Amino acid sequence: MTIDPERITVTDFSLKHRVTVHYTGSFEDGEVFDTTIGRTPLTYVEGNHEVVPGFEVAVLGMEPGEKKTVRLEPKDAYGEHDPRLLYTMPTIEIPNYEDLIPGQLIYLMNGEGYQQLARVIRVADDADTLFDFNHPMAGHTLTFELELLSREPYTGEEA
Numbered sequence: 001m002t003i004d005p006e007r008i009t010v011t012d013f014s015l016k017h018r019v020t021v022h023y024t025g026s027f028e029d030g031e032v033f034d035t036t037i038g039r040t041p042l043t044y045v046e047g048n049h050e051v052v053p054g055f056e057v058a059v060l061g062m063e064p065g066e067k068k069t070v071r072l073e074p075k076d077a078y079g080e081h082d083p084r085l086l087y088t089m090p091t092i093e094i095p096n097y098e099d100l101i102p103g104q105l106i107y108l109m110n111g112e113g114y115q116q117l118a119r120v121i122r123v124a125d126d127a128d129t130l131f132d133f134n135h136p137m138a139g140h141t142l143t144f145e146l147e148l149l150s151r152e153p154y155t156g157e158e159a
Contacts, residue, residue, distance in 0.1 A: 015153060015154075016045050016046050016047050016048070016153075016154040016156070017045070017046045017151045017152060017153060017154055018043060018044070018045050018046075018151075018152050018153075018154040019044060019045075019046060019059055019148065019150065019151045019152075020041050020042070020148075020149040020150045020151075021036075021041055021042050021043075021059055021146055021148050021149060022036045022037060022041045022042070022146070022149060023035065023036055023042060023055075023144050023145060023146050023147070024036075024037055024144070024145045025142055025143070025144050026142070026143050026144075027140055027141075027142065027143075028140070028141050028143070033137070033142075041149055045154050046059075046060065046154075052072065052076065052077045052078060053076055053077075054070065054072035054073075054076030055070075055072065055077075055144060057076070058072075058144065058146060059146060059148060062146065062148040063148065063151075064148050064149060064150050064151055065149075066147070066148050067145070067147045067148075068146055069143060069144070069145050069146070070143070070144050070146065071141060071142070071143050072141065072142045072143070072144065073141055074138065074139050074140060074141060077137065077140070077141075077142045078135040078137040078138045078139075078140070078142075079134075079135065079138050079139075080138065080139055081134050081138045081139030082134055082138070085132065085133040085134045086121070086130060086131070086132050086133075086134075087118075087130070087131045087133065088128040088129065088130050088131075089128060089129050089131065090127075090128055090129075091123060091124055091125060091126070091127060091128060091129045094129055097123060097125075097129060100120050100123045100129065101120060101123075102120050102121060102122060102123060103119065103120065104119070104120045105117055105118070105119050105120075105136065106118060106119075106120060108131065116133055117133075118131040118132060118133050119132045119134075119136060
């Protein structure tokens with residue numbers, strides 16, 4: 001068997017695309033947590049981990065102009081809620097602890113000197129304050145209404 005080099009085609013599976021999509025995201029109870037409707041649509045590069053995995057997979061199979069609704073389990077979105085990411089700290093050791101409000105998102109410095117986002121769960125004047133370092137949407141099933149506006153080749157050379 002001979003191979004004619006003139007008839008060989010190569011598919012470049014490393015080619016990325018810049019996609020532009022409108023979306024509305026909601027929780028299981030129907031509460032909308034974010035939407036691009038009435039705003040600038042979301043643009044991202046496929047394969048660059050700029051959106052949650054399930055969102056990217058759902059958009060991969062779409063054609064421009066197509067609309068669909070997808071339901072993402074926590075593992076395909078922001079992950080399961082991890083109880084190991086709950087931390088307590090003696091309230092008395094927290095500067096201005098009286099300003100903390102349960103539900104509030106604040107940045108705390110970790111052991112390596114980096115800031116990390118945490119949610120205040122409980123503040124007890126004479127005990128411990130509880131912080132949750134999970135992503136605020138961890139453990140939630142999310143629904144996205146998607147409309148793919150465009151998919152263009154991305155070379156990585158654009159700034």
